[in-house]
Amino acid sequence: MGGVSINYESGRLAPDTVRRMFDRIAPVYDAMNRTMTAGLDRRWRRLTAEAVVRPGDAVLDACCGTGDLAIAGAEAGGRVTGLDFSEPMLERARRKAPALEWVRGDLLELPFADASFDAATVGFGVRNVDDLERALVELRRVLRAGGRLGILEITQPRGALAPFYRFWFDRVVPLLGKLLPGGSAYTYLPASVRRFPGPEELAGLIEAAGFRDVRFRLFAGGIVALHTAEAV
Numbered sequence: 001m002g003g004v005s006i007n008y009e010s011g012r013l014a015p016d017t018v019r020r021m022f023d024r025i026a027p028v029y030d031a032m033n034r035t036m037t038a039g040l041d042r043r044w045r046r047l048t049a050e051a052v053v054r055p056g057d058a059v060l061d062a063c064c065g066t067g068d069l070a071i072a073g074a075e076a077g078g079r080v081t082g083l084d085f086s087e088p089m090l091e092r093a094r095r096k097a098p099a100l101e102w103v104r105g106d107l108l109e110l111p112f113a114d115a116s117f118d119a120a121t122v123g124f125g126v127r128n129v130d131d132l133e134r135a136l137v138e139l140r141r142v143l144r145a146g147g148r149l150g151i152l153e154i155t156q157p158r159g160a161l162a163p164f165y166r167f168w169f170d171r172v173v174p175l176l177g178k179l180l181p182g183g184s185a186y187t188y189l190p191a192s193v194r195r196f197p198g199p200e201e202l203a204g205l206i207e208a209a210g211f212r213d214v215r216f217r218l219f220a221g222g223i224v225a226l227h228t229a230e231a232v
């Protein structure tokens, strides 16, 4: 890192720093997901795919990482293209599902023509982008009118689970991260959730980007939100 100190606790990082962070955590990413969510992440991805993918759909899974949501989209009957800007994450996705199409690229400048897809999903990805509004507009651009969007993201619960959540995310997750290569990402994770818009605000941003019928549902006591919408 050339001696430059990076403030992971700000929860806001330059795109290149985000990419390098995911390059480093790629080897432990799946194991960390399973541990942090007690295995629930698989169910959330399946529900996301089932909410927006119809058999035969051309589907974009942006910020695909190691590919689990893209694979859930294929299991729901989609012809899925996974896109990510981290090559080490994509390598793992390719190994898991060689038959899917995997593309290296940036969500903020998608390498696809307008209206190329019937559905688009993003799992735990939009929280990391530099310009959320632009990401949503890009997703709208590559969807056909009537195309469906599904965004799965960590959010801050407000109810009874809030103290437990704060303890888990602010104390346990960064501690787990310290034991792992590239573990600074797990200091960045809770900070990035804190600065991310809540579900109602995110719904407003999705609508402003050119979607209608924006809905969200919360999982695991409000720790995770799934937003769905239809491109206008």
Ligand SMILES: C[S@@+](CC[C@H](N)C(=O)[O-])C[C@H]1O[C@@H](n2cnc3c(N)ncnc32)[C@H](O)[C@@H]1O
Residues within 6 Å of the ligand: 015, 018, 019, 022, 062, 063, 064, 065, 066, 067, 068, 069, 083, 084, 085, 086, 089, 105, 106, 107, 108, 122, 123, 124, 125, 128, 129, 130
């Ligand atoms: C937390 S991981 C989520 C991976 C996967 N979607 C999942 O459900 O596990 C976030 C991914 O987003 C990717 N990413 C972040 N910003 C991106 C951008 N602007 N363009 C493309 N990929 C991006 C990272 O490389 C990383 O693989």
